[in-house]
Amino acid sequence: MLHKYQCPHCKSEEITCRKWVDCREDVIIDYTTGHIEYGPPQINENEVCGNQVDFICKKCNTPLFYTQLWVHDERDLREYLSHTSEQIERENDEYLEAEAEEHAAKEKYEECQMIDD
Numbered sequence: 001m002l003h004k005y006q007c008p009h010c011k012s013e014e015i016t017c018r019k020w021v022d023c024r025e026d027v028i029i030d031y032t033t034g035h036i037e038y039g040p041p042q043i044n045e046n047e048v049c050g051n052q053v054d055f056i057c058k059k060c061n062t063p064l065f066y067t068q069l070w071v072h073d074e075r076d077l078r079e080y081l082s083h084t085s086e087q088i089e090r091e092n093d094e095y096l097e098a099e100a101e102e103h104a105a106k107e108k109y110e111e112c113q114m115i116d117d
């Protein structure tokens with residue numbers, strides 16, 4: 001069973017999958033006037049560029065994120081939805097706080113190093 005998604009930012013319950021696809025437009029240049037135009041986009045929907053798939057909130061584009069995990073594929077999505085939205089929000093807050101503390105500690109450490117030199 002999976003838990004219902006709720007965006008921690010806007011509380012929307014809809015997820016959208018964002019794919020980076022190969023899109024080409026012919027460049028039409030009028031060399032006399034310097035006018036540049038683009039032809040109709042030709043999108044290759046079968047080709048996802050690299051591994052560039054993100055699951056994001058449909059309403060506010062906040063990426064689905066759980067502690068260290070960015071949700072890129074269906075396996076990640078299942079892992080994400082195996083937690084309740086309250087759990088995700090709480091653990092993300094703790095994770096980001098710990099990250100910030102670690103960052104501050106590291107900066108302080110580096111400052112001390114500089115003074116020592």
Ligand SMILES: [Zn+2]
Pocket residue numbers: 007008009010011012057058059060061062
């Ligand atoms: Zn949202």
